[in-house]
Amino acid sequence: MKKHNFKTDMVTSRKKYSAAFKAQVAIAALQERESLAELSKRFEISPTMISKWKQDFLSRSSTVFENPAPKDDFDKEKERLYAKIGQLEMERDWLKKTAKRLGL
Structure with missing residues (x-):
């Protein structure tokens, strides 16, 4: 009687398909x-x-x-925030220079 090694007998790997591949298959099915x-x-x-991907696509x-x-x-909003960051950096730099000149 053959003994089963469940660790090796049950090892299966699932293939992972790209979104582009799934779309290609779904479109072929729709055609x-x-x-x-x-x-x-x-x-x-x-x-x-194939049927599942076709339904997902639709x-x-x-x-x-x-x-x-x-x-x-x-x-x-991103552009506005970057502009604000730039303004704050300039103000910080000005304050550093001014504080240094005043000996603070």
Whole structure:
């Protein structure tokens, strides 16, 4: 009777796929030029995974057209804060020089 070594028998690693790859597979599935089985063979992933990525792609597709205004607001605030930092550094430097001249 063979003894099992559960530490080595159960070792499996999951592949991690990039977002670009997932998008490519999802778009191929949406085009419906090939069946899920054909796509599964071509990309070497399960049909279930392809279906999940396709659903994820469709559910998030509306975010592509969302208003990018919050990023613009963020960039404006960032610029304002950098300007403020510059102003404060200049004031600090002036105060250091003045204090040194006065012997403080």
